[in-house]
Amino acid sequence: MEYKTKDETQAIHIQLNAFEGKGGVTDYHLLLSITNPLLSFKEQLQIIRQSYAAIVEEKLGRKAVAVFRRYFLSDAANQADLLAEQESLNPFCALSVIQQAPLNGTKIALWAYLQTGSGIETETHSSGMFEAAHNGYRHLWAGNLHSKAADPEYQTRLALEDYILRLTEQGGTLASNCIRTWFFVQNIDVNYAGVVKARKEVFFTQDLTEKTHYIASTGIEGRNADPQVLTTMDAYAVDGLLPEQIRYLYAKTHLNPTYEYGVTFERGVAVTYGDRKHIFLSGTASIDNRGNILYPGNILKQTERMLENIRALLEEAGASLRDIKQALVYLRDPSDYQVVERYIQAHHPYLPHLIMLAPVCRPGWLIETECIAITGDGDPKYNCL
Known part of the structure; x- marks a missing residue:
C-alpha cells in the first residue's frame, strides 16, 4: 500500500506506506507535512491532528495502534507546550519531540509508525517505555530520554545508563536487544565530541566493541524545548529475537567501519x-570506504x-x-x-x-x-x- 496526496485546500501533504505480512500484522509509516507556511503554529498543529485522525479512521481502521510518533518543530521552546496539550488527547505511544525545522518553511511535521493486527497487545511500563507485543516478540520504544547534567558528555552517559536500566527491568540488555538509537544534539559542532566519548565508554561496559558489534544510530543536530537539555535520545529494542535474526550491514565497497574515525555505531541493521x-x-x-x-x-x-x-x-x-x-x-x-x-x-x-x-x-x-x-x-x- 502506498498513498500520497498533497491537498492544498487543506494545506497538508500525506505520505502513507504500508507492508502487510503473512502473520497478520501490517506496518504503516505515515509522514505528514504542512504545505502553507503562512498559517500559525496552532493552525498547522490542528491540521496535522485532524489529518492524522482521519487517516487512522479512513485508511487504517480503528484497530490501528501507534507505537511511535516523532514531531519535528521549528521552535520547540515556544511550541512544545501546546503540542503536549493536544497530544495528550491521542492514545499513548512512545513520543519524540525535537526541534528540527521542516525546510519547506512550515512549523511542524510528523512521522508516525503504526501497526494493525488482531493479536497486538500494548502496555506502557512504569519506566515510560511503550511495548507492542505480538507473535512472541516484544517491541519496546522509548522517546525523549534526557537529563540536565552539566555537559553533553555527562547528559549522554546518564541517558544511556537510564535506558540500560529500563531495558534490564524488561529482561533485556543493550547488546542483545537494542536495534536502533537516535541522539539529538544541541549545537552539534561543539557538543558532539562529548556524545561520542560517553557513548563509546558506556558501550564498552556493555560489551559493545569493534570486535562484537554496535547499534544502528543517528547522531544529528536537534534541540529539546528545554535549553538546558543538550542531548536527547530515542531508542527501539526487541525482545524475543534469536541472535541470527539480526544482521549488521557494512557495504564495504562504499563505506568504512565507523570505528576507523572514532565513532561507535553500525551503518545499518x-x-x-x-x-x-x-x-x-x-x-x-557522502563518504567513501576510507572515511573521506x-x-x-x-x-x-x-x-x-x-x-x-x-x-x-x-x-x-x-x-x-x-x-x-x-x-x-x-x-x-x-x-x-x-x-x-x-x-x-x-x-x-x-x-x-x-x-x-x-x-x-x-x-x-x-x-x-x-x-x-x-x-x-x-x-x-x-x-x-
Whole structure:
C-alpha cells in the first residue's frame, strides 16, 4: 500500500506506506507535512491532528495502534507546550519531540509508525517505555530520554545508563536487544565530541566493541524545548529475537567501519522475521570506504553519493530504494532545500521523505539521510512479526 496526496485546500501533504505480512500484522509509516507556511503554529498543529485522525479512521481502521510518533518543530521552546496539550488527547505511544525545522518553511511535521493486527497487545511500563507485543516478540520504544547534567558528555552517559536500566527491568540488555538509537544534539559542532566519548565508554561496559558489534544510530543536530537539555535520545529494542535474526550491514565497497574515525555505531541493521525483513539504516552521508568526505561544498553531488551509499547498504540486505517506507533527510544549509527536493522528485519520486534543518556531525557533510525499509524476504523458521 502506498498513498500520497498533497491537498492544498487543506494545506497538508500525506505520505502513507504500508507492508502487510503473512502473520497478520501490517506496518504503516505515515509522514505528514504542512504545505502553507503562512498559517500559525496552532493552525498547522490542528491540521496535522485532524489529518492524522482521519487517516487512522479512513485508511487504517480503528484497530490501528501507534507505537511511535516523532514531531519535528521549528521552535520547540515556544511550541512544545501546546503540542503536549493536544497530544495528550491521542492514545499513548512512545513520543519524540525535537526541534528540527521542516525546510519547506512550515512549523511542524510528523512521522508516525503504526501497526494493525488482531493479536497486538500494548502496555506502557512504569519506566515510560511503550511495548507492542505480538507473535512472541516484544517491541519496546522509548522517546525523549534526557537529563540536565552539566555537559553533553555527562547528559549522554546518564541517558544511556537510564535506558540500560529500563531495558534490564524488561529482561533485556543493550547488546542483545537494542536495534536502533537516535541522539539529538544541541549545537552539534561543539557538543558532539562529548556524545561520542560517553557513548563509546558506556558501550564498552556493555560489551559493545569493534570486535562484537554496535547499534544502528543517528547522531544529528536537534534541540529539546528545554535549553538546558543538550542531548536527547530515542531508542527501539526487541525482545524475543534469536541472535541470527539480526544482521549488521557494512557495504564495504562504499563505506568504512565507523570505528576507523572514532565513532561507535553500525551503518545499518536488518532484522529477519518469518514474514518480512525490517531494515534500519543509520544516518548516511557522502563518504567513501576510507572515511573521506566526498564532494565538499557540492550539495547535488553529495546527495547523489549519499543515495548511492544507501542503495549499497540496502542491496546488502536484499532490498532496494523502492523498499524504503520512510526517509528523514537532514540539511545543514536551508538554502539547499530546493536543490535537494527537486533532485528527489526528479530521480526518486516514489521516495517517502521529510526534509529538516539539522546539521550533520561533521561540518563537511551538507546532507544526511536515515531510513527504514521493509521487504517480504522473511525466513519461515522464525516467527512472523
